[in-house]
Amino acid sequence: MLFASQSFLLVFLPLVVGLYYAVADSRRARQAVVIGASLLFYGLWDWRFLPFLLGLTGFNQMVAMAWGRTRRRGWLWAGVGANLLVLFGFKYADWLVGAVCLAMGRVHAPWPVILPLGLSFFVFQKISYLVDLGRGQARVYRLADFVEFVTFFPQLVAGPIVRHNELIPQFDASPRNGRMWANLGQGGLLVLVGLAKKVGLADTLGSVCTPVFAAAAGGHAPGLGAAWLAAVAYMLQFYFDFSGYSDMAIGMALMMGIRLPFNFNAPYRAVSVRDFWRRWHMTLSRFLRDYVYIPLGGNRCAPARQACNVLVTMGLAGLWHGAGWTFLLWGLLHGAALAVVHAWDRAGLRIGRLASHVLTLLFVLLTWVVFRADSLPAAGRMLGAMAGTQGMGGMTLKHPLVLVLAGVVALVGPASQQAVLERVRPTPWLAVGAGLAFVLLVFLMGGRPPEPFIYFQF
Template sequence: MLPSDRWRHPFLLFANFFFYGWWDWRFTALLAVVILISYIAGRLIEGASSSRRKYFLMVACALLLGVLGYFKYTNFFLGSLRGLIEQTGGRVAWTTLKIILPAGISFYIFQAISYIVTVYRGKLIAERSIVKLGVYLSFFPHLVAGPIIHAPTFLPQLAKKRIFDAASFVKGARKFALGFLYKAVFADHLAAVVNPIFSTPSTQTPLTLFGGCLGFYGQIYFDFAGYSLMAIGVANLLGYTLPDNFNFPYRATSLVDFWHRWHISLSTWLRDYLYIPLGGNRCSVSRNYMNIIVTMLLGGLWHGASWNYLLWGGVHGVALCINHAWKKVFQSPSVFPKSMSWLLTQAVIFFCWIPFRAATLQDTLLIFQQFGKGFLQLGHLLVNHMPLSPATMAFPWLLVVLPLFFDMAFNGSQRLRECCSIRSTMLFYGMIAIALFVGLLFMPSGTINFIYFQF
């Protein structure tokens, strides 16, 4: 858009800061500090001797994680410590601090770490221009909710001379339109169903709770995948490429498969900068499983400072270990029918979303208790051939099930897309425009935040 490459990056940096400052201008200083730490650390690491490189890396990572820890975890640890002391009969005078969580802090801090570690590993030359590094760390389409872009994927794009690519532009518009439908129509409608159920779980019937959990299972996918698609689409419109963040995760037939399809940028980050440094799978089996669990626990904690997220990460970690063990024991894939693998995998994912969404651990337990009761009631209804209550029938089951089913079964099938697609450039343009309008007509009024903004 701009006439020369010379002003493109300063302009983009200004736009990124303007975008971030629109939410709260005070935190632009924090973003600037993170950029500065990354820039200085990158240059120092590159120029230092091998023994000092590690020192600089550790200091930079400690600083960045310190910033993240202060804003995100201080109150969690203070609160947990207080609870622990009070449970043992002690008394404490402190209260939690009034700390505002800066939007997207987990995302840009992880990107900064990605940059520093990549420079440390010698896979990337430290960026000479603080403006370019700033553009990478604060690039507005993915600044507040990802995807987390790894430095080697994005920084080289900034070095290239930009040539307008019409195909990339229009495909970016298509991705944006698809993301808009995901978020504005499907996720936000599901939010309207899900939020009241999770805010008062004690007053809900087991079947409504099940519907609410199923709704959240769809909502979190449409919400986050929608944001990611819009971010990737906007980046494409500006001439940049961001990697895909989702690949129809609810088609996964194992948990390992799921983590290759869900929030790909985070799972890749955790693999590259946590799991592998911990030893990965090049160690004993027990150590390998420990690495998986630690990685997933920290992955859970990355989402937020709460016991619920830890539980979510922990259960995923254990389930991944079982998945790996299963694969080792039963080498042949035909031991378990694919449909059963899918059902089992999705059931684990479904139940794991409950602590992820519930407000407290107590709510999580309550929901599981209600599920238990529900199974008993359902058995009673089936045995006695009794009809379901009208309130249950009134639940928007179609809204909860249909969009997800069509997206996973049709859009997610490469074979179907190849054999049944219609090829017409004009129609392609028209469908993007129409999809945008359909999104406008069907989106609920009001403002519903992206779920991942809080992380």
């Protein structure tokens, strides 16, 4: 079931929120509603993976309980290793076997492996919990609390990556409090903003860039204009698609009285690659910082070692998005750029803010081409076309108003979560406008095939 679908927005979400408030005075009843709704939400995608989700959750709970009884760190290491093994088996084993066979000149028939939806996200949650147990930063929770944390449907499939201590304590509080109406209003408005990003902008921009990237994957090199247009359209599509999902997830949780961490803060206004990663997918950035970069030594070591730490961290970030050479290269390019930024700062060098912003945007744009391409040769064709190797070629400018609007919102507009939660004040006219916008978007959804969020594939 998609967030941006009529069945979810008109049936599932109102029923769940209504039932949640109907039993608001009972902690156990609220918990039953959340867990039941979350399992139904996940099961509607593919019921075959529901036992897998519950089994992996139960396994991690048993590991945590074993550690709680014995305080033997071996339990935690075994738990982390098992989670990584599951992630490797589903996501990377077939790709690595194929790469080895290709290097040996053999033909590899892809394995019929179906990636469970949201696997990378809820595996990261479990790993962070086990690591925090070992650090003394977590306690062993009750099974029902742990299941509620892992399966909470707004963030189950594509984040934000929420930590146990951010979510579980909030479940204890009744949503019927002094902020109830503010939470419902602001949460609903965030859902609307996210829906507008996804349906109104991202899906429309996808129709601009997808044919060009598909042609590049098929061996056709586009002209310069078409390549640049597709690159810019994808840069904007990806942002509005994922930030739209995050807005909807945060908004739905807020409607239930739960605050999830922000995930985007106007990333295309960044003035360096480091600033970009402080604004883009912020919950992934902090996970990588706290559970990979800092344990490797972070910046508390020699410059060469720090550069290696950054490269390893961002290389893993690339592979986390998918099993492919394009993802690995994308991560390594960002790692190399971050290492250059650190070296630049150590040398005390400075450039103007505008120039830094333009260079950052250009770098992010070019690396998004690598990220989006189906293969390294396809990425090479796209980048070569952008360099002018294929001439101007033909270019059809589709949806120019949407492109301009998306660019203005991404480069000038405030971060949507901050705007809704900190700047917007409720008025009757705002309520009327929001209602009309919701109706229009619902009709727009019904007039086109549903488009899954891009991050669902990761």
